[in-house]
Amino acid sequence: MVRIERELTHLVRRAQRVQLHTDGPVEPLERSAYTILGFLNDEGPMRNGALAARLYLDASTVSRHVASLQQAGLVTREADPEDGRACRLRLTSAGRRAVAGTRQVRRNAVRELIGSWPIDEQDTFAALLERLNAGLDGRVTEAMAGGAPSPSGASPDRSAATPDEAGSKEVLRA
Known part of the structure; x- marks a missing residue:
């Protein structure tokens, strides 16, 4: 858990500092x-x-x-x-x-970071991010309802948290 917490902190800090340029x-x-x-x-x-x-x-x-x-x-x-x-x-x-232009810029940035990874690792990474986001969605939903987070962290409406890739399973193949 220590390693995951440290890497998530690093990810968030870097993501806040990085400006996507084109x-x-x-x-x-x-x-x-x-x-x-x-x-x-x-x-x-x-x-x-x-x-x-x-x-x-x-x-x-x-x-x-x-x-x-x-x-x-x-x-x-x-x-x-x-x-x-x-x-x-x-x-x-x-x-x-x-929106289309920004999505392309963002996808290009991700492609630069993980485009050299094997496709199965990209798929695994995408699945784990989806799972992490679903857990976060569940916590937000519970907090908004005034209750404690559910143990599973499941969210009733996953589409509400994914404006970038709504319903898409594409990783970097496009």
């Missing part, structure tokens, strides 16, 4: 914008409150971020067909391009 035409999105836009890209239009719940954030926090994204032309608001008084957030074509 020499290409795409400037990667910053983390909060990428997370919000990734959900809208993967899940489709949704209300601000629903997005906030999926991200485990306060609706006012998401609203502030969405206002910036809307001003940048990456998100638009539309009437909710189920309730005309409410609005849904929808990704614009510029928003979809920004």
Whole structure:
């Protein structure tokens, strides 16, 4: 456990310091914008409150971020067909391009780090990361509900935590 804790601490510290740069035409999105836009890209239009719940954030926090994204032309608001008084957030074509470009930059960075690993090790690494994230999701879900974390750490909605690879089993083959 000591080694795992140390390596996770090192990983988080390095990940916070690393800025993904590209020499290409795409400037990667910053983390909060990428997370919000990734959900809208993967899940489709949704209300601000629903997005906030999926991200485990306060609706006012998401609203502030969405206002910036809307001003940048990456998100638009539309009437909710189920309730005309409410609005849904929808990704614009510029928003979809920004998500796609950022995903490519991120995948390239991962490819540089582990692309030389054998495919079976990449698959194992991906499976272990999925399992770790599922455990973290379970703890967040329990904390948000005001209870203690479940021993298994299972999350009822795994898609809520994976805007980058929603449902994809791809590792680095693309």
